[in-house]
Amino acid sequence: MRIVHDPGLLDPSAPSVLVPTMGALHAGHDGLIELARGLAVGVGGRVIVSIFVNPAQFNEPTDFDAYPRTLDADAARCESLGVEDVFAPSVETMYPEDVDVQTPPLPAIATQPGLEDRYRPGHFPGVCRVCKRLFELTRCERAVFGEKDWQQLQTVDAMVKGLSMPVEIIGCETVREADGLAMSSRNVHLDGAARERAMSLSAALVEAGRHTDPLEAERAGRAVLEGAGVGVEYLAVRDSVTLQPPAKGRDARVLVAARVGATRLIDNAPWPGFTL
Numbered sequence: 094m095r096i097v098h099d100p101g102l103l104d105p106s107a108p109s110v111l112v113p114t115m116g117a118l119h120a121g122h123d124g125l126i127e128l129a130r131g132l133a134v135g136v137g138g139r140v141i142v143s144i145f146v147n148p149a150q151f152n153e154p155t156d157f158d159a160y161p162r163t164l165d166a167d168a169a170r171c172e173s174l175g176v177e178d179v180f181a182p183s184v185e186t187m188y189p190e191d192v193d194v195q196t197p198p199l200p201a202i203a204t205q206p207g208l209e210d211r212y213r214p215g216h217f218p219g220v221c222r223v224c225k226r227l228f229e230l231t232r233c234e235r236a237v238f239g240e241k242d243w244q245q246l247q248t249v250d251a252m253v254k255g256l257s258m259p260v261e262i263i264g265c266e267t268v269r270e271a272d273g274l275a276m277s278s279r280n281v282h283l284d285g286a287a288r289e290r291a292m293s294l295s296a297a298l299v300e301a302g303r304h305t306d307p308l309e310a311e312r313a314g315r316a317v318l319e320g321a322g323v324g325v326e327y328l329a330v331r332d333s334v335t336l337q338p339p340a341k342g343r344d345a346r347v348l349v350a351a352r353v354g355a356t357r358l359i360d361n362a363p364w365p366g367f368t369l
């Protein structure tokens with residue numbers, strides 16, 4: 094396995110599957126990498142894991158500064174999972190001063206009212222900008238994204254389709270702790286009591302899934318979160334692809350974001366009927 098800082102050193106002759114990350118890799122990322130590994134083996138290709146803490150997608154400069162940088166441990170984890178290349182570009186490589194790395198037009202999915210854009214304005218433009226740049230620099234055929242960030246997955250998929258980019262976006266099912274908590278690099282900030290309360294997110298998804306009326310589902314899901322004393326940002330039933338209010342005959346999803354103390358967590362599940 095190689096750690097590559099210069100995209101010119103990536104092998105353009107072999108088909109590649111990219112797993113874009115910001116590092117601080119944990120067991121949740123293993124699922125993404127293993128899925129990528131399986132896809133790459135099928136076509137005699139390579140797995141590239143990109144590690145880049147993208148300043149363009151942080152709302153708070155302090156969050157960006159505090160984001161864990163653990164390249165050595167991340168590289169060791171990638172090596173053990175059979176990754177060929179860890180692509181760890183500098184900010185200067187991603188956003189050179191003499192290149193206008195534009196933010197692509199934002200798909201409507203990214204700005205659906207009441208979801209991420211309300212609480213993290215500017216986040217999805219930053220995500221789209223970095224993903225487009227990563228796809229271009231790595232020349233990957235496929236890219237794997239976690240379903241935990243459902244709105245991100247749908248936004249990036251819509252972006253590549255809108256731009257007719259030759260990249261297939263693949264979703265990977267959320268990896269959960271035994272008690273249902275979705276794995277996230279933010280979970281390290283949860284101490285004993287906060288860890289207990291964090292379980293209310295997946296419990297709220299299960300509760301919402303017991304109701305077949307969207308408003309009733311949202312009310313019941315929020316009640317679980319409020320009962321656990323977490324700060325609800327949203328719990329919403331939406332169309333799986335457009336993230337608009339659900340429509341009869343189309344797949345739907347229930348999405349949640351909440352603050353457990355200072356830690357912001359998100360999760361989502363198919364709706365109705367989600368069980369752990």
Ligand code: PAF
Pocket residue numbers: 113114115145147150220223224242245
């Ligand atoms: O999900 C993430 O870790 C980031 O948003 C991504 C896709 C790596 C872009 O920086």
